[in-house]
Amino acid sequence: MSEVDVSGWEEGTFKIAQVGRDPIWVNGMKHPNGIGVHRHDAERWVLIHLATGFAIVGLRDVSIEEAMIISSEIATAGDWKFESLSGWQNRDPMLGMKVQALVDLYAPCVIVDGSTPEPIGHQLAMAERVRGARTN
Numbered sequence: 001m002s003e004v005d006v007s008g009w010e011e012g013t014f015k016i017a018q019v020g021r022d023p024i025w026v027n028g029m030k031h032p033n034g035i036g037v038h039r040h041d042a043e044r045w046v047l048i049h050l051a052t053g054f055a056i057v058g059l060r061d062v063s064i065e066e067a068m069i070i071s072s073e074i075a076t077a078g079d080w081k082f083e084s085l086s087g088w089q090n091r092d093p094m095l096g097m098k099v100q101a102l103v104d105l106y107a108p109c110v111i112v113d114g115s116t117p118e119p120i121g122h123q124l125a126m127a128e129r130v131r132g133a134r135t136n
Contacts, residue, residue: 006072008032017053029068034080037071047071051083057103058111070110073102 009029014036016024028038035056040046045059045067056074059067077099078092088095103110 004069004072005076006068008075009037009068009072014050016048017051019053023053029071031071031075031080033075034082035071035075037067045071047074049080051081056099060109060111062109066109070102070106074099077102 009031011029013025013027014030016026016036018024026036026038028036030036030050034050035047036050037045037047037059040058043060045062047056047059047070048054049056057070059070062070078088078095080088080095082088082091092098103112
């Protein structure tokens with residue numbers, strides 16, 4: 001893996017938004033750009049957009065060091081300080097393509113949805129539709 005700046009992460013407990021439910025608290029690492037990474041299970045880390053609770057990617061079969069390198073690249077790939085699932089379109093319209101390029105670069109240890117990876121922009125759009133339907 002390449003030389004990546006992994007500074008800026010804060011270890012501890014942080015809050016993840018949940019649609020229609022109270023936020024949940026998890027232990028992990030939080031980046032000032034508005035994303036967090038935490039251990040999902042023994043084999044997988046999950047990178048989360050904290051304001052929406054959207055799982056950006058899963059990181060499978062990687063060490064904490066590798067997880068932090070990949071997470072740092074995604075955290076600094078664009079502007080994550082948006083509040084809604086469609087907010088990235090105004091803040092950083094290329095964010096989906098940037099993340100998809102990193103998913104492709106680090107495949108197969110980076111997974112988008114646990115099955116066949118779809119472009120992250122499509123995943124965000126689908127999540128927005130599903131969550132919009134739940135809240136209406």
